Amino acid sequence: MTTLAEENYLKAILKLSNYTLEIVSTNAIAKELKTKASSVTEMIKKLTDKKLVNYQKYKGVSLSKSGYKTAIDIVRKHRLWECFLVSKLQFDWDEVHDVAEQLEHIKSSKLIDSLDIFLGNPKTDPHGEPIPNINGEFPKSNSLPLSEFPNDIIGEVIGVSNDDPSLLKYLDFLSLSIGSKVIINKKIDFDNSFEIVINNKQNHISHKVAKTLLIREL
Amino acid sequence: MTTLAEENYLKAILKLSNYTLEIVSTNAIAKELKTKASSVTEMIKKLTDKKLVNYQKYKGVSLSKSGYKTAIDIVRKHRLWECFLVSKLQFDWDEVHDVAEQLEHIKSSKLIDSLDIFLGNPKTDPHGEPIPNINGEFPKSNSLPLSEFPNDIIGEVIGVSNDDPSLLKYLDFLSLSIGSKVIINKKIDFDNSFEIVINNKQNHISHKVAKTLLIREL
DNA sequence: TCAAAAATTTAGGCAAAACTAAAAAAAATT
DNA sequence: AATTTTTTTTAGTTTTGCCTAAATTTTTGA
Structure with missing residues (x-):
């Protein structure tokens, strides 16, 4: 089971690697999460122990297969919740981020898969960003x-x-x-x-x- | 701002006081939260500092006005989310508790008030329990x-x-x-x-x- | 190539929220 | 009323995730 802090690190690494398994630097993560490089090093060790990332001292970090899946699932949740807020609760597109940031950490696959169906399996969130499907695959886009x-x-x-x-x-x-x-x-x-x-x-x-x-x- | 742990304590005190400002014992809270009495004493001190409870050593604890409001808001959120899960996402009434337990800690008054409207201002949750309104008042019931x-x-x-x-x-x-x-x-x-x-x-x-x-x- | 600069890691602390064990206060019993 | 039992609090640890300062490694560039 991943903690909230761990999930935020995985999400940051995914974003900085442009949604691939590219290597990301300690400093870049620290900047993204507004924390210190030393905190990042410590957390990366925990993520390494849990086999969520691959890491070599001084060389940077990349997502493992299971870390990638975990991070993609968080993105999926974030974007589906944004859809919910805009299409069902009438939020504006600039109001959804902070709330979705909280909702993305709710743990229940039944919840998120039911929400996906309830929303009609949307392919993109209110900002046009693609939503990974239940298997973690992005719909392709020609943009x-x-x-x-x-x-x-x-x-x-x-x-x-x-x-x-x-x-x-x-x-x-x-x-x-x-x-x-x-x-x-x-x-x-x-x-x-x-x-x-x-x-x-x-x-x-x-x-x-x-x-x-x-x-x-x- | 209340932490997750603080919110769970407030909720437990509210429940044990039968939704009043009655005094509750340290041991009762420990039992309710499956924790130790010594942990409860420590947390009560924090809640006292934040003026969420009234406390006298060895005499037990009761909710303050603002503690009561905070706790009622959590109950409101819990029960509205249960309604959402059952009426919109087709959950069974015995499947909602654990997920609602997570959702009740999401912080956004806009979210919960919009959800209330979206659900048609339900008066009771799927188990028939009354839902406090936006001002924290329970609808009366003759049961x-x-x-x-x-x-x-x-x-x-x-x-x-x-x-x-x-x-x-x-x-x-x-x-x-x-x-x-x-x-x-x-x-x-x-x-x-x-x-x-x-x-x-x-x-x-x-x-x-x-x-x-x-x-x-x- | 080799010293300076930048990036990264290590070491030592802190706060939150839990724990165990021991001490102190209150309640119950004889 | 005195003693035992129960309840509550205090003291001292642990874990998580953050911090600063110092040390180490890598990169840069004269």
Whole structure:
């Protein structure tokens, strides 16, 4: 059985490895969890004992098969609960993160699988992020971050890969939501920012924001 | 902000005080929480510092106003989540307890008040127990435990004041559920047990079971 | 290549919440 | 009223997960 702290470490490692089994550094985890590197080292030892990660001193850490499954299950729970909050309880998309962060740690496979059915097996959460199925597999999607497209492309916003409320409120301000059409007008090489058109209006967005916008080319 | 352990203590004190501000003993709390009296003493000190209980050494403990409100809120959350599990996710009434025990600690008043609305402001949980409203008030009910009725009474089962799955499975076995009509035939004074009729069938139930059955006289 | 800088680990503490054993207070019994 | 029993509290440990400071390893770059 995993503790709350362990689950948060596994989730952080999964995120930092871009949802693969890549190696992640101690410092990166410390930054992600707003804790100290020494705390990370200790926890990694516990996770290693439980065979949830592979670890070599000074070389970084990667998820084991069972650690990956555990982490994916938490992501699945997080995203399904976000769907519940938005579609059944009328939460706004920028209000769901903190509550889902708590709900994702509830332990009951019957609960989460029933919730999945109750919601009609959604494929993405309210931010457009894919929801792993009961076997831990992601539905495939043909989207890429806006930051990876060249100029002169017309695309549709499929998702936002970050649920920080301050980002989501900013996107609301730009009138940008899932399904919005965007035209990528110009890439500014100096800072990797973009000029884009949303609803016939010219906007400038930073590289940091461009990375979070998942676009499907039209 | 209350910790998980603190919330479980407050809930135990509320239960042992019969949902009043009565004084409760250290030993009773230890028994309820399956812990040791010395642990209880320590935790009570913390709760006293936070003004959640009133406490005098060797004299027992009672909930303060804010402790009572905190504890009632947990009961409200527990019972609303039980409603959700049964009415929306098709859980059986004997499967909900452990999951609700986890869900009751989720902190978000928006969540619980939205859930209340989503469920249609239910007055009782799936076991017939009353659900405190948003202000922490119980809806009144005109039911009493079966154990407090005399012979020759016809009544309706309004609730079951215990959600131990082994009790609920036993009640299913007796074909007894919320809404069942029962005839109290005979009280056996020796052990305070009862002969009752459920669906035209004669049954014998112990005092322990009789105490859990909330009956409205017909 | 070799010293400085950065990243990581180790060592030693702290707070929460549990435990056991022992001491102290209250209640029960003779 | 005195003694025994029960209840409660205190004192001293343990585990988890965090911290700071110091030591060690790796990386960088002159």
